[in-house]
Amino acid sequence: MVERATPLGADFKPGSYGDFADGIGITLSAPPSGTIVEATAWPGRERALAARVGKVVGLSLEAGAGAGAFKETGAAAFNIGPGRFLVSGRNEVLADRLIGAVPEETGTLTDLSHGRTRLRVEGARAEWVLAKLFALDFSSAAFPVTEGRATAHHDYFVQIQRTGDQRFELYVFRSFARAFVSVLRRAAEDVGYRIE
Amino acid sequence: MLISCPHCGPRDLAEFSYQGDATRTRPDPASTDTQAWHDYVYARPNPAGPHREFWQHAGGCRAHLLVVRDTLTHEIHSTALARPSRAGGETA
Numbered sequence: 001m002v003e004r005a006t007p008l009g010a011d012f013k014p015g016s017y018g019d020f021a022d023g024i025g026i027t028l029s030a031p032p033s034g035t036i037v038e039a040t041a042w043p044g045r046e047r048a049l050a051a052r053v054g055k056v057v058g059l060s061l062e063a064g065a066g067a068g069a070f071k072e073t074g075a076a077a078f079n080i081g082p083g084r085f086l087v088s089g090r091n092e093v094l095a096d097r098l099i100g101a102v103p104e105e106t107g108t109l110t111d112l113s114h115g116r117t118r119l120r121v122e123g124a125r126a127e128w129v130l131a132k133l134f135a136l137d138f139s140s141a142a143f144p145v146t147e148g149r150a151t152a153h154h155d156y157f158v159q160i161q162r163t164g165d166q167r168f169e170l171y172v173f174r175s176f177a178r179a180f181v182s183v184l185r186r187a188a189e190d191v192g193y194r195i196e
Numbered sequence: 197m198l199i200s201c202p203h204c205g206p207r208d209l210a211e212f213s214y215q216g217d218a219t220r221t222r223p224d225p226a227s228t229d230t231q232a233w234h235d236y237v238y239a240r241p242n243p244a245g246p247h248r249e250f251w252q253h254a255g256g257c258r259a260h261l262l263v264v265r266d267t268l269t270h271e272i273h274s275t276a277l278a279r280p281s282r283a284g285g286e287t288a
């Protein structure tokens with residue numbers, strides 16, 4: 001019998017880590033993400049795609065650079081490139097629903113549910129920890145809630161959506177997730193962190 | 197060094213990959229003019245100054261860009277999407 005393995009490694013266990021004597025700076029978790037889909041519009045069809053995708057997942061999604069939307073415990077979507085969106089939701093049938101709802105002449109969808117892992121970074125020091133890894137301005141003025149960014153830390157390609165004043169959702173290639181989590185944990189040691 | 201991606205805005209050089217000289221024009225693929233192919237593959241003016249080149253925002257929006265970079269100062273004079281798009285802009 002094959003053992004089911006977590007993409008985050010056996011030591012991603014609930015508990016407090018690092019220098020947490022003076023409090024917890026951030027909380028790391030990997031909330032379940034039943035569906036992760038990349039949607040790409042044909043040139044000139046960006047708005048039509050955003051509208052179709054938004055309708056299926058119940059969000060009002062715009063096509064502009066970095067634009068995004070999400071519902072608490074519901075679906076999330078954000079722009080990751082010209083005419084491209086990352087769409088996720090808890091429901092595992094969402095991928096099929098999205099693929100069925102977008103006509104061929106509008107764009108294409110790729111089911112990445114098994115190819116990406118979602119990580120949540122939340123807490124008062126979330127901006128501080130992420131700024132160690134990515135050359136981005138994480139202040140809420142430059143990176144407002146609902147918006148998304150595609151960026152990289154060395155070889156780790158990461159797509160990030162801000163879902164709260166102190167909360168970010170990170171999408172990484174699943175085969176890189178374990179190594180990336182170890183980097184994230186190392187970066188969070190000085191502020192103290194909890195895994196949930 | 198920062199490159200201002202037309203989609204993402206100013207981003208660190210580390211997010212970009214160099215994709216080659218954008219001043220060359222490929223001969224007709226059916227052409228057997230060996231001099232033209234030789235020039236296309238090997239002949240490089242290597243200017244000390246502004247240079248048109250292709251870059252990809254590989255660690256970001258993944259768009260291919262046309263960048264004019266000064267080879268003396270690394271100043272980026274302009275950036276545009278390599279392929280014209282209605283949402284993006286025009287090829288320089």
Ligand SMILES: [Zn+2]
Binds near residue numbers: 201202205258
């Ligand atoms: Zn970009």
